Amino acid sequence: MPSTSSPVTVLGLGLMGTALASALVKAGHPTTVWNRTAAKTGPLAAQGATPADTAKDAIEAAPLVIVCLTTNDDVRTLLAPESEALAGRTLVNLTNGTPSQARELAAWAEAHGITYIDGGIMAVPQMIATPAAYILYSGTDEAAFEAHRATLTVLAATKWVGKDPGLAALHDLALLTGMYGMAAGVAQAYALIGSEGIPAREFAPLLEDWVAGMTHAIVPETAEAVDTDQHLTDVSNLAMNRAAFPNFLQAYAEQGLRPDLFAPFQGLLDRAVEEGYGADGLSRLVTLLKQD
Numbered sequence: 001m002p003s004t005s006s007p008v009t010v011l012g013l014g015l016m017g018t019a020l021a022s023a024l025v026k027a028g029h030p031t032t033v034w035n036r037t038a039a040k041t042g043p044l045a046a047q048g049a050t051p052a053d054t055a056k057d058a059i060e061a062a063p064l065v066i067v068c069l070t071t072n073d074d075v076r077t078l079l080a081p082e083s084e085a086l087a088g089r090t091l092v093n094l095t096n097g098t099p100s101q102a103r104e105l106a107a108w109a110e111a112h113g114i115t116y117i118d119g120g121i122m123a124v125p126q127m128i129a130t131p132a133a134y135i136l137y138s139g140t141d142e143a144a145f146e147a148h149r150a151t152l153t154v155l156a157a158t159k160w161v162g163k164d165p166g167l168a169a170l171h172d173l174a175l176l177t178g179m180y181g182m183a184a185g186v187a188q189a190y191a192l193i194g195s196e197g198i199p200a201r202e203f204a205p206l207l208e209d210w211v212a213g214m215t216h217a218i219v220p221e222t223a224e225a226v227d228t229d230q231h232l233t234d235v236s237n238l239a240m241n242r243a244a245f246p247n248f249l250q251a252y253a254e255q256g257l258r259p260d261l262f263a264p265f266q267g268l269l270d271r272a273v274e275e276g277y278g279a280d281g282l283s284r285l286v287t288l289l290k291q292d
């Protein structure tokens with residue numbers, strides 16, 4: 001069972017990799033670090049990490065290897081030549097990616113005797129090692145995850161989401177989709193309110209309360225409708241939303257704003273009503289997003 005004395009290697013010292021390695025060092029783990037641009041190891045070495053000259057040297061320093069690069073293409077490029085060094089070790093990949101990329105990397109790892117765990121970080125670097133952060137994990141070898149769970153908990157709370165290696169990325173992208181949707185709405189709202197010279201700071205309390213309240217209502221209500229396939233509503237149906245939505249697009253144009261973020265939503269509402277779902281609530285859109 002790993003303890004605070006169990007060695008860990010971190011490959012990739014961008015903003016996130018540096019935060020991860022720093023947390024491990026602070027928790028007392030002997031931490032070996034490697035980065036393509038070697039100068040980035042300096043601050044971590046000053047904290048007590050051991051810089052390695054090559055990725056291979058770094059991998060061979062610990063049974064648990066954490067990698068966090070820009071993309072999974074970068075992970076493949078870096079690790080494909082290091083499969084021998086990785087054999088028999090546990091590789092935790094915290095690089096953002098897709099479910100299919102995770103499954104492909106897991107298959108490659110299995111073929112080379114490497115235990116592969118995929119992860120999705122639900123935090124920005126400043127949140128690492130704070131109670132606000134958590135990391136999603138998935139992989140075929142749950143026992144390996146459990147064996148290293150105490151070490152991984154140093155980085156953030158852990159959420160195991162299943163044995164399909166693609167599930168961490170799936171959950172990660174679904175959660176981030178919700179965030180980007182909210183961020184897109186906030187951007188358009190500030191652009192609209194700002195088009196009349198109203199400062200964003202003045203409008204922010206109204207917007208924050210409204211978005212928080214709608215989130216608390218819409219997220220669970222939509223889940224219930226989707227899982228029961230019951231979309232009829234007596235509150236806010238698609239026919240009404242479709243009729244109102246041109247006002248949004250017209251107002252954006254009149255206020256000198258681009259419609260790019262929200263114009264596609266009109267198309268989806270139009271299709272929903274044309275296909276006979278006018279009496280349904282917005283939850284119906286979930287079914288209409290599936291490709292034929």
Ligand code: FVH
Binds near residue numbers: 124
């Ligand atoms: N930062 C954030 O807020 C988010 C939070 C959620 C998770 N993401 C994902 O984490 C991955 C890394 O993000 P990052 O913030 O650390 O990114 P950078 O600061 O840009 O650092 C990128 C590191 O990747 C190295 N790298 C890139 N390509 C290669 C390669 N072909 N071979 C070896 N290393 C490579 C790069 O090295 P260098 O440029 O310093 O030499 C950095 O160490 C990412 O998937 C986010 O989506 C972060």
